[in-house]
Amino acid sequence: MKPIKLFFQLICLSLILTGCSKTPVKAAEPEIKKEDPKKEESGRFKVVGYMFAGGDLLAESAKIDLSKITHLNIxxxxxxxxxxxxxxxxxxxxxxxAHLQQVKVIAAIAGGDPPQYLKELLKPDKRKILVDGLMQLTRTYNLDGIDVDLEGDFVNEHYEAFVTDLSAALKKESKLMTAAVATWNSAAYSDKALALLDLINIMSYDQTGPWRKDKPGPHSTYEAAEIDFNHWNVLRGIPAERLVLGLPFYAYGFGADIPESLTYGDIVQRYPGAEKVDLWELPGKGTFYYNGWPTIKKKLSYALQKKAGGVMIWQLLGDAGGEHSLLKAIHGDIKN
Known part of the structure; x- marks a missing residue:
């Protein structure tokens, strides 16, 4: 019986090898569906925090509780x-x-004092170079989008065309495009340009500052926040869920014998109890103006009431640690 058994075994092996010689059928790879970034962004309250790009980014980020923000703008x-x-x-x-904490990371370009040559890169003959460079930046670092922080006279006759081209490129790769805007410069932003932005970060601060020493006083009041939000929501017709209300984590000083600016963290470290108020006066020297806990929480409550897209922080490294943290207060009120 053994030779017969061996014979049948050889026949079976031959049939198996014959079958294997045929062209294999490759299993279809599962289709990766990219979420529409606008759809993904809708429905949740955002906490957008800016962080300076200089120095050791990874080391500096250790000072930030990423679990309490949704977007990190570099x-x-x-x-x-x-x-x-x-x-x-x-x-x-x-x-x-950041991605491990479900936080989106966005590169912010330009800024309040950007290099002047950026104006040249916005022009038609150079615009593609800038857009292509920004897209390569998002791919190199796996970024989630670009924040267009062009301000002042950088929001010029080329701004609309630039954000139009950048938006088209970003959307092809399911990336976000956001922008920081100033209410005083509202007329410079066209309706078409604003409609392309996934989130609009309202810079509701710097109503005065060291550059206006003749105008000492608060630079970011609650009343100003209401006015700014109403302007973009009602007068400019931007849906509330795309508007993000800016909050300052810093102070400006007016006086002959005090610093022109300090972070909120510096203020509360130097002056116990400063977190409970919006100004701190040093008799005979000057006064610091900022947003303490009560005003930050009141602005947050307003944004929630208006069903805004969220709040924006300039900037995260200006916060205090421990129990005096503004970010901790914001996070706690959102959760409650």
């Missing part, structure tokens, strides 16, 4: 005059760390 990442972006140390590791 400010500012600008190209050189040729539109080339230099490597950003620590950004790859920071993006990985």
């Amino acid at each position: 400010a500012f990442i600008n190209p050189d005059a040729l539109g080339v972006f230099a490597p950003v140390a620590g950004l790859t590791e920071l993006v990985k760390k």
Whole structure:
């Protein structure tokens, strides 16, 4: 019986090998569906925090509780005059760390004092270079989008065309496009340009400052926040869920013998009890104006009541640690 058994075994092996010689059928790879970024962003209250791009990004991020924000904007990442972006140390590791916490990371370009050559890169003959460079930046670091922080006279006749081209490129890769806007400069932003933005960060601060020493006083009142939000929501017709109300984590000082600016963290560390008020006076020296706990919480309550897209923080490293943290207060009120 053994030879017969061996014979049948050889026949079976032959049939198996014959079957294997046929062209294999490759299993279809599952289709990866990319979520529409606008759909993904809708329905949740955002806490957008800016963080300076200088220094060791990964080390600096250790000072921030990423679990209490939804978006981290790295400010500012600008190209050189040729539109080339230099490597950003620590950004790859920071993006990985943030994504593990479900935090989106966005590169913010320009800023309040950007290089003047950016105006040249916005022009038609250079615009593609800038857009292509920004797209490569998002791919290199796996970023979730670009924040267009062009301000003042950088919001010029080329602004609309630039955000139109950038929006088209970003949407092809399911990336976000956001922007920081100032109410005083509202007329410079066209309706078409505003409609392309997924989130609009309202810079509701800097109504005065060290550049206006003749106008001492608060630079970011609750009343101003209401006026700014109403302007963009009602007068400019932007849906509330796309508007993000800006909150300052810093103070301006007016006086002959005090610093022109301090972070909120500096204020509460130097002056116990400062977190409970919005100004701190040093007799004979000057006064610091900022937003303490009561005003920050009142602005947050207003944003929630208006069903705003969220709140924006300039900037996260200005916060205090421990029980005096404004970010902790914001997070606690959102959860309650």
